[in-house]
Amino acid sequence: MAEVLLQIKDVTKRFGGFIALDAVNIEVFAGERLGLIGPNGSGKSTLVNCVSGTLRNEGGSILFDGADIRGLPAHQRTRRGIARSFQIPKPFTSMTVLENLAIPLEYAAREWAHPSQVIDDAMAILSQVGLEQKANERSNGLTQIELRKLELARAMAAKPKLLIADEAMAGLSSTEVDDILALLLMLNEHGITIIMIEHIMRAVMRFSQRIVVLDAGRKIADGAPEDVVRDPAVEKAYLGE
Amino acid sequence: MRRSSLPFLIGIAVVAFLGIAATRLLGNQYYYFAAYVVLQYVVLATGWNILGGYTGYVNFGVAGFFAIGAYTSVVLIKLLGAPMPVLILAGGIVAGLVGLGTGYLTLRLKGVFFSIATLALAIVLQTFVTNWDYVGGSRGVYTIRPREVPFFDNYVEYLFIVMLLLALGAVAAAWLIERSWIGRGLAAIRDDEQAAEAMGVPTLRLKLFATTVSGFMMGIAGAPYPYYVTYLDPASGFSLAYAVNSVAMPLIGGTTSAVLLGTLQQVATVTISSALNLLIVGVNLVMFVTVAPEGILGLAREFAEGRPGRRAAIAAMILGILAGDTGIAITGAAGAGLLQLLGIAIPLLTIVGGGLALVRPGIGGLMMLASAAATAAVFGLDVLTAIPIAIGAIGGALAYLARYRITASAGYEALRRA
Numbered sequence: 001m002a003e004v005l006l007q008i009k010d011v012t013k014r015f016g017g018f019i020a021l022d023a024v025n026i027e028v029f030a031g032e033r034l035g036l037i038g039p040n041g042s043g044k045s046t047l048v049n050c051v052s053g054t055l056r057n058e059g060g061s062i063l064f065d066g067a068d069i070r071g072l073p074a075h076q077r078t079r080r081g082i083a084r085s086f087q088i089p090k091p092f093t094s095m096t097v098l099e100n101l102a103i104p105l106e107y108a109a110r111e112w113a114h115p116s117q118v119i120d121d122a123m124a125i126l127s128q129v130g131l132e133q134k135a136n137e138r139s140n141g142l143t144q145i146e147l148r149k150l151e152l153a154r155a156m157a158a159k160p161k162l163l164i165a166d167e168a169m170a171g172l173s174s175t176e177v178d179d180i181l182a183l184l185l186m187l188n189e190h191g192i193t194i195i196m197i198e199h200i201m202r203a204v205m206r207f208s209q210r211i212v213v214l215d216a217g218r219k220i221a222d223g224a225p226e227d228v229v230r231d232p233a234v235e236k237a238y239l240g241e
Numbered sequence: 242m243r244r245s246s247l248p249f250l251i252g253i254a255v256v257a258f259l260g261i262a263a264t265r266l267l268g269n270q271y272y273y274f275a276a277y278v279v280l281q282y283v284v285l286a287t288g289w290n291i292l293g294g295y296t297g298y299v300n301f302g303v304a305g306f307f308a309i310g311a312y313t314s315v316v317l318i319k320l321l322g323a324p325m326p327v328l329i330l331a332g333g334i335v336a337g338l339v340g341l342g343t344g345y346l347t348l349r350l351k352g353v354f355f356s357i358a359t360l361a362l363a364i365v366l367q368t369f370v371t372n373w374d375y376v377g378g379s380r381g382v383y384t385i386r387p388r389e390v391p392f393f394d395n396y397v398e399y400l401f402i403v404m405l406l407l408a409l410g411a412v413a414a415a416w417l418i419e420r421s422w423i424g425r426g427l428a429a430i431r432d433d434e435q436a437a438e439a440m441g442v443p444t445l446r447l448k449l450f451a452t453t454v455s456g457f458m459m460g461i462a463g464a465p466y467p468y469y470v471t472y473l474d475p476a477s478g479f480s481l482a483y484a485v486n487s488v489a490m491p492l493i494g495g496t497t498s499a500v501l502l503g504t505l506q507q508v509a510t511v512t513i514s515s516a517l518n519l520l521i522v523g524v525n526l527v528m529f530v531t532v533a534p535e536g537i538l539g540l541a542r543e544f545a546e547g548r549p550g551r552r553a554a555i556a557a558m559i560l561g562i563l564a565g566d567t568g569i570a571i572t573g574a575a576g577a578g579l580l581q582l583l584g585i586a587i588p589l590l591t592i593v594g595g596g597l598a599l600v601r602p603g604i605g606g607l608m609m610l611a612s613a614a615a616t617a618a619v620f621g622l623d624v625l626t627a628i629p630i631a632i633g634a635i636g637g638a639l640a641y642l643a644r645y646r647i648t649a650s651a652g653y654e655a656l657r658r659a
Contacts, residue, residue: 052439078441090436092429103429106422108441158441 002029005065005193006051006082006162012059013046013217020046022217023060028162028195033188035208035225036197039237042214044197045087048164052084053077065161078108083160087167089147091139097150098122098135101157108158122157129153129183145176152183162193169200177203205229213237249416253409260405264398273401277469279508280404281462285483286490287411288458293488294496295424296451297431298348299356303487305363306456308370308478309336310463315376315473318384325403325465332464333457340456344449360484367479381474384467400469407465411458418454427451459487482519489526495538517573520585521566524592528562532596550646553639554602560636561595561609564588568612568629572620583619587612591633598640606640609633 006028013021021043028034038044049055051062053074062069069077083104092100101122105113113121126132129149134142139150148168155163165184169177181203188194198204204211204225211228213221215237221228228234264273285303292298310332317323317331339362347358371379386396393399418424426447429437438444467473490504533540544555568588576584594608613633620626 054435054439073443073445074438075441075443078439084439086436086439090433092432092436094428094432095425099425103425103437103442104440107426107443154436154440 002031004028004063005030005032007063008047008051008060009063010060011047011050011057011062013043013050013055013057020217021050021057024214024217024219026212026219026222028193030161030193031188031191032193033184033207033209034193034195035204035211036195036214037199037201037204037211038214041216042237043217044214045166046217047214048084048166048195048197051077052082052164075107078104078158078160081159081161082164083108083155083158083162084164085148085151085155085166085168087170089151091142091147091150091154093138093140095139096136097126097131097139097142100139100150100154101125104154104158125153125156128156128186130179145172145179148172148176148180149183152180156187160192162195163187164195164197166197167199168196169198169203181207201229250413253413257406257409261402264393264402270395270397273397277397277401277404279504280401280408281466282486282490283408283504284404284411284462285459285487287408287415288455288462289487290491290496291415291418291427291458292451292455294491295419295427295431296448298448298451299352299488300359300455301356301484301488302343302359302361302363303459303484304479304481305359305366306336306340306459307463307466307483308363308366308475309339309456310460311466311473311478312370312376313460314464314467315382315384318467319375319382325468329403329407329461329464333461336460336463337453337457340452340454340459341449343456344452348445348448348452363479363484367475370478371475377474379475381472382467383472386468386471396468400465403465407461411461414454414458423447423450485519485522485526489522491536492534493525493529493536495536517569517585520573521569524569524589525562525566528592528596532558532599550602550643553643553646554599557598557602557605557609557636557640557643558595560632560639561598561605562592564609564613564629564633564636565590565592565595567632568616571625571629572616575620580619583615587615587619588629590615591629591636594633594640595636598636598643602640602644606637606644609637609640613637 004027006026008024008026010023010025011021012019012023024043024047036044036047046055050057053069053072053076057070064077064080064082067080069080072080092103095103098119102118105118105121109121123132123135126135129152131146131149131153134146139147142150152165152168155165168184169180172180177200184194184196184207196204196207208225210223211221211225212219213228213231213234215233220233220237221231223231267273285307288306289300289303292300313332313335314328317328323331343359343362347355350358370376376382390396390399393402418427426437426442429440429442430444430447434444463478466478470477494504529536535542540555540559544552565588568591569585572584572588573581574584575581590612591609594605594612597605597608599605610633613630616626616630616633622630
């Protein structure tokens with residue numbers, strides 16, 4: 001069995017009296033493609049925020065690469081290899097597409113690089129995602145699909161071991177979904193572990209080797225995609241009794 | 242992405258040399274007195290811009306940091322009779338540390354709440370100084386200038402050179418920061434702080450760096466001030482004008498290193514009657530923020546792209562503002578009572594017309610032409626009033642050209658589609 005890259009152990013997160021995550025346990029193995037699904041408000045994004053460091057979990061621990069990362073600010077988690085894309089794209093709007101990638105290349109991909117090296121690396125990533133034509137355009141003029149690609153490209157530029165794609169396909173057409181899906185599969189082939197959070201079931205089913213289902217802050221299912229979708233608890237969570 | 246810094250550094254050296262050469266040639270003390278204030282605002286605005294322009298945190302407490310520099314000097318002069326370099330360094334360090342502390346306490350605040358906190362800081366400091374007897378309290382304090390300084394004929398020239406070097410140093414430092422990885426990190430914070438943090442940017446540390454450097458620069462701007470005014474009291478040390486001008490320069494020039502473009506406006510205000518200069522700054526600020534939020538630099542970029550009609554509209558706007566500013570300076574200062582009211586109101590109309598030229602060239606042009614005519618009718622044509630009248634009339638004409646070009650190209654557009 002592959003080694004555990006990310007171990008989420010009894011993670012609990014409260015917002016005032018509301019329990020957003022209730023003792024969630026998830027193990028993610030190195031090189032795995034994990035789908036994380038659940039109805040709206042089930043705690044998926046909260047879990048992502050706890051793992052990436054945007055939020056602090058009150059209870060439980062998060063181990064990444066064998067080390068406890070609780071208490072580390074988000075930027076240090078990124079440097080250790082956890083990159084994420086945002087549900088609503090957050091480009092650096094005053095910069096060009098290329099400069100958007102230069103930020104993680106300079107700050108997160110740790111080894112010092114010469115400026116020309118940074119540009120080469122950025123261009124290489126842009127051509128992987130198919131944005132090389134847009135390299136010198138300002139990022140606020142991009143279309144929705146281009147923004148999604150930029151979001152992923154920027155996460156790739158951080159040279160992560162684990163990539164969390166938070167609804168990277170929301171609002172895209174079906175061919176565009178295929179584009180992004182191909183991109184994520186390609187990254188996984190290069191050895192990057194991927195957690196995909198998604199509402200588009202077709203994409204999740206095709207992509208995931210394993211699916212974890214959250215409902216109201218609890219993990220209700222964890223297993224192979226075809227088993228999970230037949231699970232009565234999952235059906236109940238999505239469709240009611 | 243990267244340009245050579247050599248031409249820039251040579252430019253800095255040339256300006257420094259010209260400044261020093263000027264003290265050997267120009268005898269009139271007034272020039273140094275006026276230039277000192279302009280340069281002081283260059284330092285202040287450059288400092289403000291590191292936090293406000295690069296990082297996106299608007300600091301309204303400029304006067305507080307400036308006064309920290311000035312009053313640190315007062316203490317050191319009274320206590321030790323310290324020389325100028327020590328005063329500058331000490332003023333900068335104290336203000337930098339206050340910047341660091343303020344940053345640590347307030348950077349969790351976003352947007353307008355951060356701004357209010359910085360404004361409060363300036364007020365707290367002013368209250369503190371007003372009640373501190375050693376530095377003169379509310380009575381103020383006199384500082385006697387040293388009788389002689391080596392290499393200079395008099396102290397004002399010396400102060401001018403000191404401030405010139407500080408301004409060049411500040412601009413060079415800001416320029417280097419903007420082009421370094423630090424500057425790119427600050428820009429990422431300004432664009433989206435959460436995304437910056439997620440991309441590995443240590444946002445808290447960089448913001449503290451920005452508040453410290455920003456505070457340091459504002460502090461060194463204030464350090465020589467007691468010797469410049471020779472009488473310093475809290476009302477002048479903590480004047481709101483510092484904040485207004487320091488915010489206006491980057492916003493009018495453009496918040497990248499184009500702070501220097503805003504210097505033009507500063508030259509105008511310093512040399513113009515002091516009763517009206519804040520009015521001019523305020524009106525220009527409102528104008529730029531509403532119609533050209535990217536400042537002169539943004540307009541220049543647009544001008545370079547050169548869409549039909551747009552160039553003329555931009556030129557019309559600049560001319561309208563220029564005509565209005567000189568109009569206020571000339572006619573507003575000339576009259577009294579109703580005449581002064583008209584002397585301010587008519588040029589204001591020109592400025593608003595200039596701003597409108599960018600969005601509604603027809604109305605804007607009409608306003609500029611009308612106020613040029615009104616100026617001539619009320620104040621008559623003489624050598625001085627001819628300047629704003631001529632500029633305003635040209636601006637108005639250009640606005641009409643812009644209107645024609647825009648409707649013409651829209652017409653072609655419609656024809657082509659039909």
